[in-house]
Amino acid sequence: MSQSSQCELCAGDGGEVIWRHPAFRVVLVDEPDYPGFCRVIWNAHVKEMTDLAPAERTLVSNAVWAVEAALRETLQPEKINLATLGNMTPHVHWHVIPRFTDDRHFPSPVWAAPRREADLPSLQARRAQLPQVRDAIRRQLDAAGLPVA
Numbered sequence: 792m793s794q795s796s797q798c799e800l801c802a803g804d805g806g807e808v809i810w811r812h813p814a815f816r817v818v819l820v821d822e823p824d825y826p827g828f829c830r831v832i833w834n835a836h837v838k839e840m841t842d843l844a845p846a847e848r849t850l851v852s853n854a855v856w857a858v859e860a861a862l863r864e865t866l867q868p869e870k871i872n873l874a875t876l877g878n879m880t881p882h883v884h885w886h887v888i889p890r891f892t893d894d895r896h897f898p899s900p901v902w903a904a905p906r907r908e909a910d911l912p913s914l915q916a917r918r919a920q921l922p923q924v925r926d927a928i929r930r931q932l933d934a935a936g937l938p939v940a
């Protein structure tokens with residue numbers, strides 16, 4: 792499969808790019824209720840993790856662990872949710888989502904029906920930490936030996 796302008800993850804980055812590796816990128820997603828929500832997106836059209844070569848699986852996994860570590864260190868969430876769905880786009884991508892007991896959906900998945908209104912002071916405090924989140928993601932990926940493109 793070739794890249795396509797019909798594909799939203801080929802036509803755009805899919806978020807604010809924090810790290811651009813030759814094979815993947817890490818983006819901060821614009822989800823107002825979930826500051827720190829990141830995606831690790833494989834740049835080429837690959838549908839399943841098992842379509843990647845073993846070394847490529849390790850590469851993308853190490854990027855996910857680095858992002859998880861950065862989110863834990865900065866935001867100290869109750870839980871990190873990891874998910875790979877990709878039903879709508881032919882790019883392997885991992886959602887790395889910091890979860891808090893007062894977030895809109897906790898303890899349900901973020902894609903479920905909301906359980907409550909977001910707690911604005913908590914959200915604002917998390918948004919204020921985004922500069923540290925960006926720095927920590929870059930530092931963790933660098934420490935994992937994942938070079939920038």
Ligand SMILES: [Zn+2]
Nearest residue numbers: 795798800801
């Ligand atoms: Zn694409």
